[in-house]
Amino acid sequence: MSATGLHISISAEPIYYLGGFPITNSMLTSLIVTGFIVAFAVVANRAIKVTNKPQSLQNFAEWIVESLLGFVGGVTNDTNKTKVFFPVIASFFIFIIINNWFGLLPGVGTIMVPLADQPEHETSVTQHQVDPEEKLNEAADLEITIPDANPTDQLTVQNEEAITALTTQVTDNNQPKTTAKEEERISDSHQATKEDQHSSSETTLFRPATADLNTTIALGIISIIATQFFGFHFLNFGYLTKFFNFSSPIMFFVGILELVSEFAKIISFAFRLFGNIFAGEVLLVVIMYLTKVVVPVPFYGLEVFVGFIQALVFAMLSVVFFNMATQSHEAH
Amino acid sequence: MKILFPQILFQIINFSIVMGALWYLLYKPVIKIFAARAKRIEEGQKAAQEAIAQQEKIEEMKEKAQYKLQQKSAAEMKKVVAEAEKQKLSIIAQAQREAASEIAKMKENWELEKSEQARQVNQQLIEAVIATTQKVIGVKLDDKSHRQLIDQELNTILKSI
Structure with missing residues (x-):
């Protein structure tokens, strides 16, 4: 649990990279x-x-x-x-x-630290090679971050939104034509993803x-x-x-x-x-x-x-x- | 959920370090202490068993000695009793002998005394009879002849008694 909300991750998260080798909290x-x-x-x-x-x-x-x-x-x-x-x-x-x-x-599971960034050369490679479907699968994975405000509602809503947004993104890549309504939805979902990214940019120290x-x-x-x-x-x-x-x-x-x-x-x-x-x-x-x-x-x-x-x-x-x-x- | 070989390897190495440290710093010395303690306990038990065996041996020896002493004392007692019986018999016999001789002595004394008394009574009677007779007959009797006569008479009387 962080100051911003509930943080549950099924896998250990990197808190530091030692020459490309991730040092996870576990x-x-x-x-x-x-x-x-x-x-x-x-x-x-x-x-x-x-x-x-x-x-x-x-x-x-x-x-x-x-x-x-x-x-x-x-x-x-x-x-x-x-x-x-x-x-x-x-x-x-x-x-x-x-x-x-x-x-x-x-303190274990409650002290939060920023997620470690991968070394730049690796990040750039992964950014270029990212597969939208993989991104969708990652979103469906059990990494959940819930902001403090109205936690029970937002847990499902935000994930659904994120998944929908990413689904749209995938669809977007496959079908280049978009309607105005869809563009609006994409814009909303982008906003939601940014919020998610902000709250999920932290992880537990231990x-x-x-x-x-x-x-x-x-x-x-x-x-x-x-x-x-x-x-x-x-x-x-x-x-x-x-x-x-x-x-x-x-x-x-x-x-x-x-x-x-x-x-x-x-x-x-x-x-x-x-x-x-x-x-x-x-x-x-x-x-x-x-x-x-x-x-x-x-x-x-x-x-x-x-x-x-x-x-x-x-x-x-x-x-x-x-x-x-x-x-x-x-x-x- | 990511399974990463480097992390698995890291944990394997980490656990190996823990195991090694625990083995050299904790398990080995503690097991050594246990072994030393077990050895001491074993030695103590052995010593205790030896002491018990020795005590049993001493106890056995004591019982044997006691039995021997009892037998010896019983034999001694038997001997003493027999000796005492013997002594008792001899003492009794001696006492009986002494008593018999004493009785015989006393009888002899008594006989002597009796005869002395009788002689004295006899003498007094003679003197009394002579005196009486002299007074009755008014004659002075010859002491010798009359004394003999009176003696004869008195002897006759005494024998009849």
């Missing part, structure tokens, strides 16, 4: 979270001593590590596997939960990294790569029989399905986490926009819970996949 948040985790690890590392009476920070660090060790050990029931899986699973859990909860901090599909895909990819790594680590090349089994036509087909399911897991991981966290963000923004101070509080509580559950689900599924990958196909 990347910035992710970097801050990483910095926080690393700082905590450094401070905890200094506080850790071999003692029978650990102090508060060491207690906290030990509690986290012990709980997550127990969590992984509960699934694997194997000390060796627990030792190997633990760093990845614990890091998943800590990284995701802190990112999820970071989105609930005051966006939870887990509310960005690129992050969740990255986490999913790491989880699946780790699954394959652990499969090879524990079963060597016997792990491949899971995918390439020529003992019978049915098993061959099952192997193909297994192979496909490995890729499907990335999508499943990515969209589950992204969907839950992004939906939570949207819910909070809309509730805060529509109501007063007290009403969003239960939703905040709900989001705290959802943030924890999603981190737990991601970690749990990862450890289950790791464990399944390390069991021989015959054992199944």
